[in-house]
Amino acid sequence: MGPGGIATIIAALSLFVIAVAVGYAVVRVGKLVDQAGAAITDLTNEVTPLLEEVTLTVELINGPLQSINKVTKTVEGLTTKISDSTEGFLDKNKMAMNAAGALLAVSKLKKKSDAKAKKTKRKVADEEFE
Secondary structure (H helix, E strand, C coil): CCHHHHHHHHHHHHHHHHHHHHHHHHHHHHHHHHHHHHHHHHHHHHHHHHHHHHHHHHHHHHHHHHHHHHHHHHHHHHHHHHHHHHHHHHHHCHHHHHHHHHHHHHHHHHHHHHHHHHHHHHHHHHHHHC
């Protein structure tokens, strides 16, 4: 056997080693793909009930929110009607407007006198502790 025959054997062996390495890599990648598929299946099986529960929860929350929205709109309409009727009443009746002004003035005076009484009580209490 000459040098060409030995070179051919070496080339054939090196190609065989490369083929085995590529085959091993393909088998490993195949197993990885199988495991990834199994993981995706498990994830899908676990996420589907969770999404159904979230959907149900959102539906259960939306019901009361719609009721609250209706109540809020009703209260808003009622408030608007009361405001409009009060304005109309006060615009037509000057006497009622004067009475409302007087009540506001009395209310402000009452608040001022209450504030003064509290200050006086604080001063007296501070003097008792000294």
